[in-house]
Amino acid sequence: KAGVTQTPRYLIKTRGQQVTLSCSPISGHRSVSWYQQTPGQGLQFLFEYFSETQRNKGNFPGRFSGRQFSNSRSEMNVSTLELGDSALYLCASSLAQATTSGRAEFGPGTRLTVT
Amino acid sequence: SQQGEEDPQALSIQEGENATMNCSYKTSINNLQWYRQNSGRGLVHLILIRSNEREKHSGRLRVTLDTSKKSSSLLITASRAADTASYFCALGRYNQGGKLIFGQGTELSVKP
Numbered sequence: 001k002a003g004v005t006q007t008p009r010y011l012i013k014t015r016g017q018q019v020t021l022s023c024s025p026i027s028g029h030r031s032v033s034w035y036q037q038t039p040g041q042g043l044q045f046l047f048e049y050f051s052e053t054q055r056n057k058g059n060f061p062g063r064f065s066g067r068q069f070s071n072s073r074s075e076m077n078v079s080t081l082e083l084g085d086s087a088l089y090l091c092a093s094s095l096a097q098a099t100t101s102g103r104a105e106f107g108p109g110t111r112l113t114v115t
Numbered sequence: 116s117q118q119g120e121e122d123p124q125a126l127s128i129q130e131g132e133n134a135t136m137n138c139s140y141k142t143s144i145n146n147l148q149w150y151r152q153n154s155g156r157g158l159v160h161l162i163l164i165r166s167n168e169r170e171k172h173s174g175r176l177r178v179t180l181d182t183s184k185k186s187s188s189l190l191i192t193a194s195r196a197a198d199t200a201s202y203f204c205a206l207g208r209y210n211q212g213g214k215l216i217f218g219q220g221t222e223l224s225v226k227p
Binding site: 004031033035042043045048050055056058088090092094096103104105106107108109111 | 118148150155156157158159160163203211212213214215216217218219220
């Protein structure tokens with residue numbers, strides 16, 4: 001079956017702009033989580049959605065938001081981009097919650113560069 | 116800190132040798148997972164070990180968990196050049212939903 005897909009794969013934005021990233025989970029997976037990966041901070045949890053509801057949120061400013069649609073596809077939005085938002089954004093899907101179902105399947109990521 | 120701490124940060128070995136990576140943590144967990152990441156790409160799930168398990172195997176991988184010492188190790192036997200990647204441990208806790216807490220990773224280089 002098809003894996004987790006993320007679009008776009010690469011993105012270059014300017015400070016102050018906003019960006020929307022998309023994630024399509026594996027068919028049948030209802031939980032989608034987002035992570036930010038940077039060389040300095042490593043992998044940081046952004047938020048998790050399950051059945052269109054945000055169930056958990058990491059320690060990120062309100063400029064970072066997300067949503068999940070009825071087909072489990074998820075989007076995350078970052079407004080008023082800052083240079084420090086440059087990162088690899090990873091989406092993960094799982095049947096239930098990654099910590100209970102046992103495994104999260106990750107997408108290839110979106111590489112965001114803010115100039 | 117809640118996150119796992121991995122050591123070594125970097126490991127360089129020859130093909131055919133074994134590679135051992137360690138993960139220590141400070142909080143209680145329900146499971147611990149290991150992931151591999153090739154050069155800034157997505158993470159690949161390798162193995163999960165639950166808090167009531169001590170050891171698990173998957174192919175050339177062996178994972179141990181010592182909850183009394185709050186530590187886990189990942190052993191890759193008979194390493195191959197294709198094993199070159201970053202390896203991360205991730206902590207799972209039921210009261211944190213789907214949130215996985217990742218360590219900083221071990222960068223493994225296997226030289227042919």
